[in-house]
Amino acid sequence: MATRLNAPHALRAPTVPPTVQVRGLRRAFGDTVVLDDLDLDVAPGELVALLGRSGSGKSTLLRLLAGLDAPDAGTAEVDGVTSVAFQEPRLLPWRRVAQNVALGLRTGSRRERDERARQLLGEVGLTEKADVWPVTLSGGQAQRASLARALVSEPGLLLLDEPFSALDALTRIEMHDLLLRVWARHRASVLLVTHDVDEALLLADRVIVLDQGRVAHSLRLDLPRPRALHDPRLVAHRATLLDQLGVRPSSATLTSTAQEAIS
Numbered sequence: 503m504a505t506r507l508n509a510p511h512a513l514r515a516p517t518v519p520p521t522v523q524v525r526g527l528r529r530a531f532g533d534t535v536v537l538d539d540l541d542l543d544v545a546p547g548e549l550v551a552l553l554g555r556s557g558s559g560k561s562t563l564l565r566l567l568a569g570l571d572a573p574d575a576g577t578a579e580v581d582g583v584t585s586v587a588f589q590e591p592r593l594l595p596w597r598r599v600a601q602n603v604a605l606g607l608r609t610g611s612r613r614e615r616d617e618r619a620r621q622l623l624g625e626v627g628l629t630e631k632a633d634v635w636p637v638t639l640s641g642g643q644a645q646r647a648s649l650a651r652a653l654v655s656e657p658g659l660l661l662l663d664e665p666f667s668a669l670d671a672l673t674r675i676e677m678h679d680l681l682l683r684v685w686a687r688h689r690a691s692v693l694l695v696t697h698d699v700d701e702a703l704l705l706a707d708r709v710i711v712l713d714q715g716r717v718a719h720s721l722r723l724d725l726p727r728p729r730a731l732h733d734p735r736l737v738a739h740r741a742t743l744l745d746q747l748g749v750r751p752s753s754a755t756l757t758s759t760a761q762e763a764i765s
């Protein structure tokens with residue numbers, strides 16, 4: 503039977519301060535205002551998907567939260583350790599897989615770090631690959647290793663920038679399942695940037711649509727996991743999100759249930 507994964511934050515008191523608190527955030531590059539007076543909270547243990555058209559500022563927001571860039575105005579406060587994983591796994595080719603994962607750790611002896619790295623590789627199903635070179639991994643395996651490296655430091659916040667978009671459809675389904683399992687286990691807050699509306703619907707507690715540097719729409723999904731895309735509630739939410747993104751799908755691209763939900 504499939505495991506039911508529910509949001510860990512649902513168990514916590516509502517008074518717990520947010521893991522991410524963004525207020526009045528502004529970032530411009532020359533005349534291009536990318537983020538404009540943006541406000542955003544992510545609760546402890548919440549999995550938030552960030553959708554938006556290309557160029558809407560998703561990666562810029564992630565970079566600011568990761569401390570890789572500085573805002574022009576406003577604040578982006580993050581409580582606890584932050585880890586980032588990108589679309590491309592960014593493993594160092596001259597280090598073996600376990601050594602790459604251990605790079606996510608700053609404390610402990612070499613042996614302790616190696617043990618912890620192998621433990622995480624076990625969690626993501628890569629025990630057998632600990633001592634190989636990254637170049638020998640498949641795309642999905644490399645992304646698993648990247649996830650292990652992001653998790654090894656037990657971050658309070660995991661920032662994922664389109665981590666599955668380069669993977670084939672079947673591997674992506676496996677990675678969704680893996681992400682939900684490690685998220686439930688580690689209880690980190692997750693901010694997942696994605697172009698894929700269905701990915702957001704399957705995974706997130708909340709979906710945020712970014713448009714012209716602001717939150718254009720925020721959709722809470724109080725639905726148990728695993729979720730099925732043909733669930734009428736998700737079909738209806740899908741239509742809302744596509745509408746918010748300014749996508750007007752032709753009838754050929756919609757399932758019959760989706761058409762029913764929209765009509």
Ligand SMILES: Nc1ncnc2c1ncn2[C@@H]1O[C@H](COP(=O)(O)OP(=O)(O)OP(=O)(O)O)[C@@H](O)[C@H]1O
Binds near residue numbers: 534536556557561562
């Ligand atoms: N360092 C930079 N210098 C100049 N312009 C930048 C810089 N970084 C981002 N931009 C611009 O900011 C805008 C938003 O970029 P960003 O990468 O945040 O968008 P995005 O929503 O992540 O896009 P995509 O979905 O295509 O990845 C774009 O117009 C981009 O050209």
